[in-house]
Amino acid sequence: MSDAVSPMNGATFEGFVTVSDTGPRGMITLRGAPEELARMAKALGPDLPEPLSMTAKGPVTLAWMSPDELMVLCDYDAAPGLAGKAEAAVAGAHALVAVVSDARAIYRLDGPDAADVLRKLTPARLDGAQVGTIRRTRLAQSAGAFWMTGPGLFEVMCFRSEGQYVWTLLCNAARPGSELNL
Amino acid sequence: MLILTCPYCGVEADETELAPGGEAHLKRATVGDSDEAFEAYLFARENPKGVHFERWRHAYGCGKWFLAARHTVTLEVYGTYPAQTPEPPKDIIAAVKKRLPDWEGRG
Amino acid sequence: MSHRIEGKGRLIDRSKTLRYTFNGKPMTGYAGDTLASALMGAGQMVMGRSFKYHRPRGAVASGVEEPNALMGIGEGGRFEPNQRATTTALFDGLSAKTQNHWPTLEFDIGAVNDLGARFLPAGFYYKTFMFPRVAWKHLFEPFIRQSAGLGAVPKEPDADRxxxxxxxxxxxxxxxxxxxxxxxxxxxxxxxxxxxxxxxxxxxxxxxxxxxxxxxxxxxxxxxxxxxxxxxxxxxxxxxxxxxxxxxxxxxxxxxxxxxxxxxxxxxxxxxxxxxxxxxxxxxxxxIERPLSFPGNDLPGVMLASAVRDYVENWGVAPGKRALIVTNNDDAYLTALSLHAAKVEVAGIVDVRPTLTGPLAERARKAGIRLMTGKALAGVKGRSGVKAALVTDLAGKGTGEAIECDTIAMSGGWSxxxxxxxxxxxxxxxxxxxxxxxxxxxxxxxxxxxxxxxxxxxxxxxxxxxxxxxxxxxxxxxxxxxxAGGTLTRKAAPKANETERQPLKPVWIMPAGAGPEKRMKMWLDYQNDVKVSDVQLAAREGYQSVEHAKRYTTLGMATDQGKLSNINGLAVLSDALGQPIPQTGTTTFRPPYTPISMGAIAGEARGELFQSIRRTPMHAIHDAAGAVWEPVGHWRRPFCFSEAGESDEEAVNREILNTRENVGMLDASTLGKILVKGPDAGKFLDMLYTNMMSTIPVGKCRYGLMCSENGFVSDDGVVVRLAEDTWLCHTTTGGADRIHGHMEDWLQCEWWDWKVYTASLTEEYAQVAVAGPKARKVLEALGGMDVSKEAMPFMTWADGTLADIPARVYRISFTGELSYEIAVPANRGAELWEKVREAGAAHGIQPYGTEAMHIMRAEKGFIMIGDETDGTVIPQDLDMSWVISKKKEDYLGKRAQQRPDMAREDRWRLVGLETLDGSVIPDGAYAVGEGLNDKGQRNMIGRVTSTYYSPTLKKGIAMGLIERGPERLGEVVDFATLDGTGTVIKARLRGTCFYDEEGAKADV
CATH class of the missing domain: 3.50.50.60 (FAD/NAD(P)-binding domain)
Structure with missing residues (x-):
């Protein structure tokens, strides 16, 4: 749906790390007991993720959010359809499926020192971060989450209303000359 | 600046990722209970100089409430466990007793 | 006069000259210098004045422990006071200013305090400025404020990040x-x-x-x-x-x-x-090396022996031409030998120990340095620098040989x-x-x-x-x-040759027999000008605890936090109290180790990043439209939209009248929206709200109140039944996160066997309220779903599309007018706002802000959480019995509402207030009754909770909590004003609704 406008509307900032708004992304909150989560995961494709991890199959990624909650990441336009699939998989059982594609913003950090940008904002451990894990944490004064998508590549998620604050935080942390040189 | 391990996700959470929730293992008093019982439920708290069982929420993480046994003076942490635990679990009690043999249990 | 030594200076690069200014004067130093070494290298020994007596002072140390050489560094937005010259790395363009003197470093009027030093002992201020009280405000405080304080406050915002x-x-x-x-x-x-x-x-x-x-x-x-x-x-x-x-x-x-x-x-x-x-x-x-307490030990040129050695070896600087060493241990001999090797004359070593046995003493003797054993210093000659030292017997009273020198290197041992x-x-x-x-x-x-x-x-x-x-x-x-989880390495420790050292002899003041005059010149704390005599006085006056003596004398309370003075001070105190040092103990060590900048503490949190501001999807549009912002929690909401030449008040009145006559639009995106789903969701909501939520038919909306377990109103909002097992709970803007947390708390910690899941959808939807007689016309103009009264009666909702945007529309009203709240995906919120505005143009639509919303709801008598409630108000106080279910056995807060104080009949309860003269009751005014309380104040019988000028009714309207209020409708009560004249505003108690009491306008 081309009319959807993410909070930073595709902006890019070139610092010692490139910060970019990834634009609208499909997101679905799934809540349920482990059996229901497993059924929904099966219907959507990826394996059921272990705690603090992410699994993917094709364009669909599942992120572990809490013992009874997963988040689906997918194409923006695909979210309603996938939500329907998930709901169908648990029809009659106790579970919750909600499309939340507009509730959050996702930014990308790109550069060999991408982790250093996060090191300035979160008390979470960055050493040993690897593709396939997700950490929900605090980014300065905001709630957020981050995950690694490749060497020197991170995605950072925050609530939409704090999207501008977190964007400014990331760009400020990536300003040239402030490399941590660890 | 405490570190508490969230029993749900296993994260060693920084105190700034947590929200405190006061004393644990309170038993709810409600309609039908005496004024005294209700007052105790609302207001009477242990406030010990020593071992305390308390509620924490992994607010900037998985969002789950959990319980912790912690020494209010030394800040030693004897363990954390899920909120769906009506009484302090045996292994936590054992961990406290191991460090404080004379501890007489919750006040 | 250069004090540089050829061939020394392991840290400086003489090929790189750096230019800086000192009190405006151009100076030079070398790369690798500290500001202190550069100044000393240029022969500038006086680097500041002391805090209390304004005595001239030079660097006594070479590192973080430096108490004297404090300067203002930088200019304008980069000015920072109280920076230690000994830890300030020199750079090209550095500007340094000495402080704590007026008018100049060399001539300082405040130095008269030094002449009167005998009249400024410990506790002087406490003792002197007590009476008369009026003199404190008009005489003492202005004078002290003028002369107190170290350094100058930066006047410009910090230019750095x-x-x-x-x-x-x-x-x-x-x-x-x-x-x-x-x-x-x-x-x-x-x-x-x-x-x-x-x-x-x-x-x-x-x-x-x-x-x-x-x-x-x-x-x-x-x-x-x-x-x-x-x-x-x-x-x-x-x-x-x-x-x-x-x-x-x-x-x-x-x-x-x-x-x-x-x-x-x-x-x-x-x-x-x-x-x-x-x-x-x-x-x-x-x-850190300790100074020795001898008379005159604060003159520029008296330095720690290790510091003298550092200046020579690290920066190739000799503090003077002729140095005298005074010590109680072997370490200072290294300084003597270092100076000797650098061809700086050593006038001798004064050692308190009667005999010398160590190899270092032997090396000094061999180097031809004069050793004076069992001796002490009884005084120092000179005013702004050392001219000579008086050497006497350690046990003596204070006369002896004068030895010419311009530097005294002292060592009292190490801490x-x-x-x-x-x-x-x-x-x-x-x-x-x-x-x-x-x-x-x-x-x-x-x-x-x-x-x-x-x-x-x-x-x-x-x-x-x-x-x-x-x-x-x-x-x-x-x-x-x-x-930490590793292993014990088998790698061997580094091996070093140990030089044999002769034990030190503790000496806390010298000479031992010094009288009061001399003890008044023995400095313990250089920065705060605390002397041996002050600590002894404190002991005599009964200060036995080291923590009390510290605060009374200010020993160790300066920016150096007693790094040099602490041990010497408590040794003197112990001696005065006649007890061993460990019994006296130390004061508490608190972070930070040395002062750190305020900027570092703030980190990135300044300017734009000071706080995490929450913005709705329409924020930028409002900003461009001239919104006057109001903080609501972390959100920013438009208070009103002022047009050119319009005051905020005029704008608010215009927005209200236009909404009541035509149609208005409000950004309601900030309202909390929490999805509650599951077989037990109805039961759960019945526990959470004071009224029944399980009975709302699918497709309908119901207003609800929530209380905390102690019975007080905590939040309110409209609850919507989306499906058989699914509800959507609207909360206040400020309550969204709190209420979601509250729900999760009860679900996780008390009713964990109930089958309920929640999800916050607050951020998922942008929401626009379209309110006013022409609201339906605007929605019809947007095109899409049927919004007629038949299709969508009051207090219902429907899904559909409006202007090609998928939307959920609620027919609820906070203004009392015909009103629709349109929720769309947040990423299309800005688009919706623009389209509503375009569609509404023909109908006179104008945006309104939170103040217009507040006044319109007050005209309708709707409560506002935080105005009518303040954490001590129960639903029964709000005269809202219709929202308290009598059928329910239990809900959060119900038991508390049965407590005797909550059931009291004379509680302050909500009524409407109409002033007899049409004026507006001041915000926060109290209603006063008959008689006085035990403090002689008029008895209070209530207070105003919301008070506004109503442009609709063209008079003041208000609500308030009044003792037995609803029983007394029609009575007139007095509201006290704060103008000091004792005048009152008379207001008649009435129902809370001032506008369209039968509710006909919303239900059309």
Missing amino acids: YEYAYHHTDVLVIGGGVAGLAAARAAAAGGASVTVLEQTPHWGGRAPVDGGEIDGTDPDAWVKSAVEELEKAENVTLRLNCMGAGVYDHGFVLGYERVADTTPGDDRPRHRLWRIRARQIVTATGA PVVHLWSHCGGKLLWDEGEALFKPDPERPPLGADGQGFVATAGAASGALGLAEALADAHEAGRRAAKA
Whole structure:
């Protein structure tokens, strides 16, 4: 749906790390007991993720959010359809499926020192971060989450209303000359 | 600046990722209970100089409430466990007793 | 007059000249200089004036412990007061100004305080400025304010930026001297991740100055190879210019890194505050030399012996032409030998010890230096510099031989830097032999597992000799690695040759027989001008606790926090109290170790990043439309939309009248929206709200009130039944996160067997309220779903599309007008706002802000959480019995509402208020009744909760909580004003609804 406008509307900032708004992304909150989560995961494709991890199959990624909650990441336009699939998989059982594609913003950090940008904002451990894990944490004064998508590549998620604050935080942390040189 | 391990996700959470929730293992008093019982439920708290069982929420993480046994003076942490635990679990009690043999249990 | 020495200065590069200014005067120094070494190199010995007596002062130290050489550094937005010249690295363009004097450093009027020093003893201010009270305000305080304070306050916003960085490490070594490096090597060899912080720009600490041999080489070479080895190691992080500022619970440490102090304006962050989590901490923080307390020990030119040595060896600077050494231990002999080797004349060594047995004394004797044993200094001649010292018998009263000199290098022994050990509870032991407090390894600070998490290494442990320090540090590093999860390395400790040292002789004042006149000239705390006589006076006046004596005399309370004065002061206090030093104990060591910048503490949180501001999808549109912003929680909401030439009040009135006559639009996106789903969701909501939510038919909306368990109203909003097992709960803007947390709390911690899931959808939807008689026309103009009364009656909702945007529309009204709230995906909120505006243009639509919303709801008598409620108000007080279910056995707050005080009949309850003269009751006004209370004030019988001018009714309207209010409708009560005249505003009690009481307008 081309009319959807993410909070930073595709902006890019070139610092010692490139910060970019990834634009609208499909997101679905799934809540349920482990059996229901497993059924929904099966219907959507990826394996059921272990705690603090992410699994993917094709364009669909599942992120572990809490013992009874997963988040689906997918194409923006695909979210309603996938939500329907998930709901169908648990029809009659106790579970919750909600499309939340507009509730959050996702930014990308790109550069060999991408982790250093996060090191300035979160008390979470960055050493040993690897593709396939997700950490929900605090980014300065905001709630957020981050995950690694490749060497020197991170995605950072925050609530939409704090999207501008977190964007400014990331760009400020990536300003040239402030490399941590660890 | 405490570190508490969230029993749900296993994260060693920084105190700034947590929200405190006061004393644990309170038993709810409600309609039908005496004024005294209700007052105790609302207001009477242990406030010990020593071992305390308390509620924490992994607010900037998985969002789950959990319980912790912690020494209010030394800040030693004897363990954390899920909120769906009506009484302090045996292994936590054992961990406290191991460090404080004379501890007489919750006040 | 240059004081530079050829051939010395291991830290400076004489090929690189740096230009700076000192009190406006152009000066030069070398790369590698500190400001203090550059000034001294240029012959500038006086670097400031003391705080209380304005005595001229020079640098007494060479590092962080410096109490005297405090300066204002930088200009304008980069000005910072009270910077130690001894730790300020010199750079091209540096500007330094001395402080605490007027008009000039050389001539200072405040120095008259010095002449009257005998009249300004400890506690002078407490004793003197007590009476008469009026004199304090008009006479004493203005004078003291004028003359007090160290340095000047910066007048411009800080031009630099700052940041935080978080770091995790197994072992953190604080201090990069040879002990720190040895500990780091041992810890790294044990497989631990290791981080080393060094506060200065150089590795190696004192060892390269003090000499000796490590692993068969000189300390400089050893340091170089150790650093190279650590740099190569994958598991080691090294950080220069980064001070370990404080140790806190569970291995938390603050590191204060000076990133760009010497390159102002290069856009790098000036300072970085490291927030480190370490499993184990090794403090290799060294030791600080103690001054000796002799009369005149504060004159410029009297310096710590180790500092004199540092200036010679590190920066090639001689503090003077002829130096006298005074000591109670062997260490100062190194200074004598260093000066001698640098061809600076040594006038002699005054040693309090009656006989000298050590090899260092022998070397001095061989060098032809005059040794005076069993002697002390009885005074120093000179006014703004040393001219001569009086040497006398240690036991004497104070007459003796005058020895000409311009420098006095003193050593009273060493004190381990135990600050970081002590910050989090590490305990100390008194070492009688070395006369020092050192860490008690049996009583370390305890971590989360109840085990020690801090160890000390080297001189910080009290191991003052090179060999024992290295052995101690190696062992500390080994054990730290093991405790942090690594192994005990088998690697050998560095080996050093130990020079035999003769024990020191503790001497706390000299000469022993000095009378009151002389004790008044023995400085303990240079910066705060506290002398031996002041501490003795405090003891005589009954101050027995060291903490009390400290605060009474201000000993150790200056910006240096007593680094030089602490031990000497408490030794004098102990002596005066006739008790041993360990019985007196130390004062508490608190972080930070040395002052850190306010900018570093703030980090990035300033300007735009001061707070996490929450913005709706329409924020930018409102901003462009001239919104006057109002903070609501972390949100910013438009208070009103002022047009050109319009006051805020005029704008609010226009917005209200237009909404009532035509149609208005409000950004309601900030309202909390929580999805509640499950077989037990209805039961759960019935517990959460005071009224029934399980009975709402699918497709309908119902207003609800929520209470906390103590019965007080906590939030309100409209609850919507979306499906058989699904509800959507709207909360107040400020309550969204709190109420979601509240729901999860009860679901997780009390009713965990109930089948309910919640999800916050607050951020998922942008919401626009379209309210006013023409609201339906606007929605029809948008096109799409059927919004007729038949299709969508009052208090219902429907899904559909409007202007091609998928929308959920609620027919609810907070204004009392025909009203629709349209929720769309947030990413299309801006689009919806624009389309509503376009569609509404023909109908006179105007946006309205929160103030118009507040007034319109008050006209309708709707409560507002935070106005009508304040955390002490129960639903029964709000005369809203219709929203309290009588059928329910239980709900959160019900039991509390049965408590005697809640059931009292004379509680203040909500009514409408109509002033007799149509005026507006002041915000917060109290209703006053008959009689006076026990304080002689008029009895209060209620207060106003909301009060506005209603442009609709063209008069003041209000609501208030009044004693037995609803029983007294029609009565007139008095509201007190605050104008001091005792006048009252009379208002008649009435129902809360002022507008369209039958509710016909909303239900059309």
